[in-house]
Amino acid sequence: MNKTLLLPLSIAIAMLAACSDDKMTQQQQPEPETPLNLSTSVAAPVAKKVAYELTAHGETRVDNYYWMRDDSRTDEAVLSHLEKENSYAEKVLAPLESQQEALYEEMTARIPKDDSSVPVKQNDYWYVTHYQGDGEYPIYVRKPSLDGEETVLLDGNKMAEGESYFNIGSYAASPDNTLLAYTVDTVSRRLYTLRVKNIESGEILSDTLTDTNGQVYWGKDNTTLYYIKRDKQTLLGSQVYRHTLGTDQADDELVYEQTDPTFYTSLGKSKDGKVIYIYHDNTEQTGVTLIDNSSNDATPVPFYPLEDGHEYSVAKRGNEYFILTNWQADNYRIMKVDAGNTQDRSKWQEVVAHDPDIYIASMELLSDYVVYKAKENGYLRLEALSLKDGEQRTIPTEDPIYTASFTGNTQPDTNTVRIYYASLTTPPSFFDINLETLQSELKKQTKVGDDFDSDNYQSERLMITARDGKQVPVSLVYRKSLFTKDGSNPLFQYGYGSYGSTIDPTFSTSWLSMLDRGFVVAIAHVRGSKMLGTQWYEDGKMGNKKNTFTDFIDVTKGLIEQGYADPARIFAEGGSAGGLLMGAIANMAPELYTAIAAHVPFVDVVTTMSDASIPLTTGEYSEWGNPANKQEYEYILTYSPYDQVKKQDYPHMFVTTGLHDSQVQYFEPMKWVAKLRDYKTDDNLLLFMTDMEAGHGGASGRFKRYEQRAKEYAFFFHLAGIEL
Numbered sequence: 001m002n003k004t005l006l007l008p009l010s011i012a013i014a015m016l017a018a019c020s021d022d023k024m025t026q027q028q029q030p031e032p033e034t035p036l037n038l039s040t041s042v043a044a045p046v047a048k049k050v051a052y053e054l055t056a057h058g059e060t061r062v063d064n065y066y067w068m069r070d071d072s073r074t075d076e077a078v079l080s081h082l083e084k085e086n087s088y089a090e091k092v093l094a095p096l097e098s099q100q101e102a103l104y105e106e107m108t109a110r111i112p113k114d115d116s117s118v119p120v121k122q123n124d125y126w127y128v129t130h131y132q133g134d135g136e137y138p139i140y141v142r143k144p145s146l147d148g149e150e151t152v153l154l155d156g157n158k159m160a161e162g163e164s165y166f167n168i169g170s171y172a173a174s175p176d177n178t179l180l181a182y183t184v185d186t187v188s189r190r191l192y193t194l195r196v197k198n199i200e201s202g203e204i205l206s207d208t209l210t211d212t213n214g215q216v217y218w219g220k221d222n223t224t225l226y227y228i229k230r231d232k233q234t235l236l237g238s239q240v241y242r243h244t245l246g247t248d249q250a251d252d253e254l255v256y257e258q259t260d261p262t263f264y265t266s267l268g269k270s271k272d273g274k275v276i277y278i279y280h281d282n283t284e285q286t287g288v289t290l291i292d293n294s295s296n297d298a299t300p301v302p303f304y305p306l307e308d309g310h311e312y313s314v315a316k317r318g319n320e321y322f323i324l325t326n327w328q329a330d331n332y333r334i335m336k337v338d339a340g341n342t343q344d345r346s347k348w349q350e351v352v353a354h355d356p357d358i359y360i361a362s363m364e365l366l367s368d369y370v371v372y373k374a375k376e377n378g379y380l381r382l383e384a385l386s387l388k389d390g391e392q393r394t395i396p397t398e399d400p401i402y403t404a405s406f407t408g409n410t411q412p413d414t415n416t417v418r419i420y421y422a423s424l425t426t427p428p429s430f431f432d433i434n435l436e437t438l439q440s441e442l443k444k445q446t447k448v449g450d451d452f453d454s455d456n457y458q459s460e461r462l463m464i465t466a467r468d469g470k471q472v473p474v475s476l477v478y479r480k481s482l483f484t485k486d487g488s489n490p491l492f493q494y495g496y497g498s499y500g501s502t503i504d505p506t507f508s509t510s511w512l513s514m515l516d517r518g519f520v521v522a523i524a525h526v527r528g529s530k531m532l533g534t535q536w537y538e539d540g541k542m543g544n545k546k547n548t549f550t551d552f553i554d555v556t557k558g559l560i561e562q563g564y565a566d567p568a569r570i571f572a573e574g575g576s577a578g579g580l581l582m583g584a585i586a587n588m589a590p591e592l593y594t595a596i597a598a599h600v601p602f603v604d605v606v607t608t609m610s611d612a613s614i615p616l617t618t619g620e621y622s623e624w625g626n627p628a629n630k631q632e633y634e635y636i637l638t639y640s641p642y643d644q645v646k647k648q649d650y651p652h653m654f655v656t657t658g659l660h661d662s663q664v665q666y667f668e669p670m671k672w673v674a675k676l677r678d679y680k681t682d683d684n685l686l687l688f689m690t691d692m693e694a695g696h697g698g699a700s701g702r703f704k705r706y707e708q709r710a711k712e713y714a715f716f717f718h719l720a721g722i723e724l
Contacts, residue, residue: 136701169214329354403504583641
C-alpha cells in the first residue's frame with residue numbers, strides 16, 4: 001500500500017548523439033475495429049465462487065472470492081488459478097510477441113551495459129556501484145582514493161546465482177573499515193537476512209540475523225550492530241536490536257520497541273557517526289529518538305516526544321540540531337536547537353520562517369549552509385541559506401519543471417552539495433554545487449542509447465480545473481515533431497495521489513517508447529500528494545479520498561478539451577495506491593479510457609483495512625480510515641474498487657501483481673479480476689499476470705523488469721492502432 005534532480009543550472013549540459021526529427025514519421029493509425037483477434041480463440045479463466053460473509057456495523061457483505069487468500073502461498077487451488085490467468089494472458093498476447101520482443105530490445109538498449117555511479121566518500125574510502133555487461137545486479141566496490149585500486153565488496157551477480165529473486169537491501173563498513181555488514185532478500189517479502197564479512201579475506205562470519213528490515217548500522221566499537229526486526233506476519237518493524245558480533249541472535253538486546261502499531265520504524269545515523277537515529281512515522285506524526293553511538297549500552301532518548309499532528313525530522317551539526325518541523329507551520333519551517341535542549345521547544349530558534357504559500361519538502365545541512373527544497377504553486381526550487389551571514393540564494397535552474405534531491409552528501413565539513421536532477425526531457429544527472437559561488441560541476445549524466453536528443457521533446461505544466469473549482473497541476477511531455485494540439489495524439493496518463501507522496505516530473509527511458517510513437521505523456525498531480533503543499537494532501541485522504549479519483553478523471557477530460565488527447569485513445573496507469581486510483585476510475589468513468597494498467601493495485605480497501613493481521617494495515621488507519629469506526633467504514637465502502645465493481649462496460653485492463661508482495665497482497669488484485677470477469681458487460685480484454693517469484697517492486701534485475709513493461713506497451717500500442 002504505502003510508501004525523488006538539479007539543474008542544468010547555467011551550464012550547457014552535453015547531450016548525447018542526436019537523431020534528427022526528419023527520420024521520424026507519424027506512426028499513428030486509425031483505431032482497429034477489433035483487437036486483432038487477440039481474444040477470439042482463448043477462453044478466460046472463471047474462478048469458483050465460495051460465499052464468505054463479512055459482517056461489520058450490522059451490515060453483511062458476501063465475498064465470493066475470499067478463498068483466494070492464502071498467507072502461506074502454497075494452496076494448490078490458488079496457485080493453479082494464478083497459473084491459468086498467466087497462461088491466458090500469454091496466449092492472448094501471443095500475436096504481439098514480436099512487438100513485445102522489439103520493445104524489450106528497444107527499452108533495454110537505452111540502459112548502458114557498463115555503468116558506474118559517482119563516487120561517494122565515507123570514512124576515508126570512496127564507494128562506487130558498477131554494472132557490467134549483461135549483469136542484472138550491482139557490484140559494490142570501494143577504493144582508498146579516486147584513482148586507487150578497487151576492492152569488490154559485494155558482487156550481486158555472483159550472489160544471485162541460483163536465486164529466482166535477489167536484492168541487496170543495504171551495506172555498511174565498520175568504523176575501522178575491516179568488516180562489511182550487508183542484508184539480502186531472496187524471496188521479495190522485504191524480510192532481509194543480515195550477514196557480516198571480512199573485507200580483506202572475504203570470510204563470512206557466523207553471525208546470521210534473520211527477518212530484518214534491511215537496514216544495518218555500526219556502533220563505534222566495531223563489534224556492535226543496530227538493526228530492526230520485522231514481524232513475519234504483519235511485516236511491521238517495531239523492534240530495534242543491538243547485536244554483538246560472535247553472539248547468537250537470540251541473545252541480542254532489545255534497545256527500543258514501538259508499541260503503537262500505527263507507526264513505521266526505521267534507522268539512520270548522523271553524518272559525524274556520533275548518533276544513531278530511530279525514526280518514527282505515521283501519516284500524522286513523525287519524530288526521532290537518539291542513541292549515543294559512543295557507548296554500546298546507551299539508552300535511547302527522544303529528541304522531542306511524539307505528539308498528535310507534529311511532524312519533524314532532524315540533522316546534526318556539531319553540538320546543535322536543525323529541525324524541519326510543522327510546529328505552528330503547516331507547510332513547515334526550519335529551526336535549530338542546542339543538543340542539550342532538544343526537548344524544550346521554547347529553546348528552538350527559527351532559521352527559515354514558515355510561509356503558508358511555500359512548502360518545504362526536505363533539507364540538507366552542510367558546514368556553513370542549509371539547503372532546502374521549496375515548492376510554490378507546485379514549482380520546485382532549491383534555496384541555499386548561509387549560516388554565517390544569513391544570505392539566501394536560489395540555485396539557478398533552466399528547466400521550469402523538474403525533480404531534484406540531495407544525494408551522496410556524507411561529509412559534514414563541506415560547502416559543496418551534491419544534487420540529483422532530472423526532468424521530463426533531461427536524463428538523470430548529478431551535480432556538485434559550490435554554495436559559495438553557485439558554480440556547478442556535472443559529475444555524471446546517464447547515457448540514454450545512441451540517438452537520444454532532449455531537444456526533440458517538449459515538456460509543459462498545465463493547471464486543469466477540477467469539478468469543485470480546484471486547479472490541478474499536470475506535467476506533460478511529447479515529441480515535438482509528432483504533436484499537434486488538435487486532439488489527435490494518444491494520451492498516457494499516470495497518477496498516484498496518496499500518503500502525501502509527490503510524483504515529480506522526472507525522466508523515464510520507458511516513456512520514450514511512447515513519445516517516439518506520438519503519445520502525449522501526462523502526470524496528474526492529484527490531491528493526496530503534496531504537490532501544492534500540506535493542504536493538498538489533506539484534501540485527498542481519509543474522508544476526502546474521492547478527490548484523488550475525481551481529480552484524475554477531470555484531468556483526463558481537461559486534456560481532451562484542450563486538444564492534447566484523442567478521446568478514443570486514452571490510456572491510464574498507476575501502481576499500489578495508484579492502482580487503487582486505477583480501480584476507482586475504472587468504476588467511476590470507464591467510458592473515458594481505452595485501457596487501464598493497474599500494477600500491484602490496492603483495491604480491496606475495506607477488507608484489508610479491517611484485518612490487522614494483514615501486513616501494514618495498522619500503519620494505514622490515518623491515511624484511509626479504520627473500518628472499526630462506522631462512519632469511516634461506510635465512506636471507504638463507497639469507493640473501494642473491489643466493493644464497487646458493477647454491471648457495466650469496463651475498459652481493456654492490464655493488471656499485475658507479485659505472489660510475494662509484502663505491501664499489497666496478491667489476493668487483492670486476484671479477487672478484483674475474478675469479480676470483474678463476472679460483472680463486466682463488455683468484450684474488452686482483461687489480462688492478469690502474476691510474477692510467481694516477485695513482490696511489490698516486481699522482478700529483480702535491471703533488464704528483467706522491462707519484460708512486463710514491453711508486454712503492457714505492446715498491448716497499448718496495439719489498441720491505439722500503432723504498428724511497430
